[in-house]
Amino acid sequence: MTTAKTFSLFDPVLVKPAIASAFGKLDPRVQWRNPVMFVVYIGSLLTTIVWVQALGAQGEAPPGFILAIALSLWFTVLFANFAEALAEGRSKAQASSLRSMKRKVIAKQLEKPLHGSSWHPQEADELRKGAVVLVEAGDVIPLDGEVIEGVASVDESAITGESAPVIRESGGDFASVTGGTRVLSDWLVVRVGVNPGESFLDRMIAMVEGAKRQKTPNEIALTILLVALTIVFLVVTVTLLPYSIFSVEANKAGTPVSVTALIALLVCLIPTTIGALLSAIGVAGMSRMMGANVIATSGRAVEAAGDVDVLLLDKTGTITLGNRQASAFVPARGVSERTLADAAQFASMADETPEGRSIAVLAKQTFDLRERDLSSHKTTFVAFTAQTRMSGVDIEGDDGTVRALRKGAGDAIRKHVEALGGSFPVDVQNSTDDIARKGSTPLVVCDGSWVLGVVELKDIVKGGLKERFPELRRMGIKTVMITGDNRLTAAAIAAEAGVDDFLAEATPEAKLQMIRDYQADGRLVAMTGDGTNDAPALAQADVAVAMNTGTQAAKEAGNMVDLDSNPTKLLEIVETGKQLLMTRGSLTTFSIANDVSKYFAIIPAMFVTTYPELGALNVMRLATPSSAILSAVIFNAIVIVFLIPLALTGVRYRAIGAAALLRRNVLIYGVGGLIVPFIGIKVLDLLLVALHIV
């Protein structure tokens, strides 16, 4: 996002509205959506009522104590609301920058779908799918659509953050335009592809704001578990009252437990920590995807990203740099390497393709051959055509002779020299085959009918990528390279890059079949794609990332859009998905493990009047029964605040293998969850006593 402002965790800009919203969310209809917190909410109401009763001298406990418990419970609810509001606020801030692009646009609707037909102004909101509009330099494209006529440079920085304008033209893979972007030069005739409110931008805003956020499958499954635990602990606390009454009768000492203490115990036992932070974790996960400039069209896709076990990566652009580069000169027998380099450089002089430039650069680097000043010679450039499949240059010497330098594929040059009466040397044919076998592209250079040798053009594997594949392997993810090259070439590059497998001579059908095979095998497949021919495979893949530069069809088929159009982003997407799940799991473990210490705090406090012997369980040596119960409840509330940063940033993923990762997280959140509250509750108890609150 251009305005993807990075907010610090507790940025006042976000905190203030979040605090207000935390109170707004006290509406029971909002609370009802989160069953665990709803129980706390009811508990808060009940203790407040008990407190009011106690004020009337009918109390089961001192009113001050009941008030303190009631306040702690209310704060537990508020902290949960605050966590959710803060996460939503961060997303909203990101969304508002998107919304700012959605200002009123007056479109020029054409009467007929061709340039030059008359147009009338029409508000973008009134346009319907299928309408045809004219967009000229300086105009904002009203809605998503397809270019049917014209070529123009378009500023898409508002969506992609990329300041360089992009070319959009009719036909092919660059025909899709996004509403809210601006045409900088020339004009386009665009057929609107969506109705207002359904555009890509609208969907992004809706997703990001969380207005349409539905619980994801795993979130629902976890909620069920949390509800089950809540029900069980509800039964535990409710039945404790009869048990207590019976014990008082049996031992003829003490008083039955108070309702306040029971509610305090209930709230401490039910998984409030994860219950309070669960929805914040989900919102933050989407928001982190946004931060990586990836828009997920569903939370389900983010979750699935964590599960991916096969990554399909396009060779060109993802694994290798988009273009091949000259890497070696292999001269024919009897020709010096320098002569070959010189001729090759000459032949590439006018070749502005990256491959051509790389030949000139290599010649310069290896033999210090500077590019000649061609103005002194009479030169004619011969451009590449589909018929000849060669390019080069004709140089008229001072003596009127013409040097015809050509470079091209082996068979094209063979045809060329044989037509001129020359022959194609066997050793050159051998080097051509060798180079092809290595996965590189051979370019043969000739001077008239004299074959000088071969230039090797090589695929260059992107820097830093080779190191990531072993990392992926440790994560249990298999990488498959997809390429249109033949098997030989594909195998060589696959080996060099270090991917696990490859699919050569890939057609859209072969890709689709491959995804289906992997899925039938019980694997989850992720892929990136941009072209319309990728759409079927994108639709089939479990996690499908469409490039923002891609066609509308590709974007519709995918479940994520990468605004940076960087195919390597898949790796980050997988990590973000894993982070989301890990955060949920870790906080659930922490929440359940916390219960042990809370029992040690509250159980002796509850029953010490009936059975003074139970004081032996007060291992923390908490001062009084009231201070023990209060400390446990306060700890339960403030631990939510302490964990908000973790919920928002997520537990960090480390590619250290499943077992090692589990051991680490179990130690931190499981064992930590057992120990930390013992310390926390003790500290709070000391504070309460020091402040003379109890």
Added chain:
Amino acid sequence: MNTQAWIQLVSYVGVLLVLSWPLGKWLVAVADGRFPPWMAPFQSLERGLYRLAGVTPEAGMGWRQYAIALVVFNFLGVLAVYALQRLQGVLPLNPQGMAAVTADSSFNTAVSFVTNTNWQGYGGEGTMSYLTQMLALAVQNFFSAATGIVVVIALVRGFVARSSASIGNFWVDVSRVTAYVLLPLSLVFAVFLVSQGVIQNFSPYKDVTTLEVNAYRQPRNGADGQPQKDANGNPVMEIRQTDKQTLAMGPVASQEAIKMLGTNGGGFFNANSAHPYENPTPLTNFVQMLSIFLIPAALVFMFGRMVGDPRQGWAVLAAMTAIFVVAVVVVTTQEQQGNPVLSALGADQAVSATQPGGNMEGKEARFGVAATSLFAAITTSASCGAVDGMHDSFTPLGGAVPLVLMQLGEVVFGGVGTGLYGMLIFAILAVFIAGLMIGRTPEYLGKKIETYEMKMTSIAILVTPILVLAGAAIAVLADAGKTGIANPGAHGFSEILYAFTSAGNNNGSAFAGLSANSPFYNTMLAIAMWFGRFGVIVPVLAMAGSLAAKKRMAVTSGTLPTHGPLFVSLLIGTVLLVGLLNYVPALALGPVVEHLMLWHPK
């Protein structure tokens, strides 16, 4: 724990593994229906029976069909057991002329034996005719065990199947398990028991004159059949003298065998395996303990083989064994420590060369502290409930161990079938949380654990604690519940908690101090037993169905390994946290405070 106790424990676990390993292989053959050639005559007999019954053995059942068949089959069992008890007075094989059992007791017993609980509100030798023992109770010992086994087989099939709509055929499963596993094992075991002195006859009871006149104290019952109490709530005791003893007879060995093998636990006699005709020698005592765990352990091996990865079975077995060993050590240590009140009375409880020492209260002199402690841990780990000593007379923490083992949900080896499916539920719960912690949506044995599985898991783990806690709460509030208590104070609470824990978890052992043969307890406990059994079985079958319908995911290095020590400790942690946290407050008011009052009185 002394050396003798350790040797006993180690040899027990060792022999158990040696015996259950081959049985596990045989269970795979039975579950898959792949039998060796010499079984052909039995199989043609089997096919003939199916034809008579109109069962198509090849037809697979969906989980609903399977569950309906199972519940109907068991409900018919309740009717049969109820009817036989009510009509036993007019039926044959009743040399003592036992009258019809009361309606509420018959109902309780019927549910109890059908649910594999074998909670006994009655005393066997004073209530049941030989026909009732054999045709009602022993038959249900077979069928309830078979029911438990087929449920776990169906669940394991769910893990193994790939996108399948069927989890097997209930009628075929239950027939094969009964005929090819339970019957042959029981036959061999019964013959062994007879060789050791367990009786097997249809004779009337024998009156004998004792060598000396015996005086004994027993609680006096009021007109309502409930124990009378003094002002402090202690039972009123009366002293009786006699030189006559009636020796109960009956077809004991045949029933004893399946009582142990099927983890049923319902004794032929009231004293259960403490009775010399049920458990005559230390050898029978040891073999009885083995037979309790034999099938539960073999089922774990079966599980590993069926899912194609024996390590998965070993992991589950390791978790079970670890919890079991700790339980044995705690209970034995507590019992060997003795009871300070007895010390105060001058009883010598010290361990010496001439005596093992410890709390001998309620224990058979033939078995002593170590064997009784081991037996107690085994019978409550498994949902057997047979006893060779009185758990009510254990030290508070020694008695708390059986209580806790039951409260964990009978998953430490557990009942036949029930133990493994209970443990697999906990394993699913463990992978759900652990799977999230490594950043994947959870899967177990290649099956994704999703919303539906979590719903069923939640029901399965919710049902029993709710039955136990709510049942005990009602009992301590109701006068009808409180009158049955023999001991006032915290121990009275422990007795009620133990009764509902035992019923809800289908164990069947008792803190015998509670007089539970009253309409109140018969009804309440029957409800707890029925729902504690089928309230778990139905969701487990539902889960089997939904797992069977799923694809099996490929295992990669990113998959959570479910066989290493890490997973074993996670599984133990889940069992302890989720299984036990619910009961902590109740335990604090029962055995924990009893222990503190005994050792650290204030």
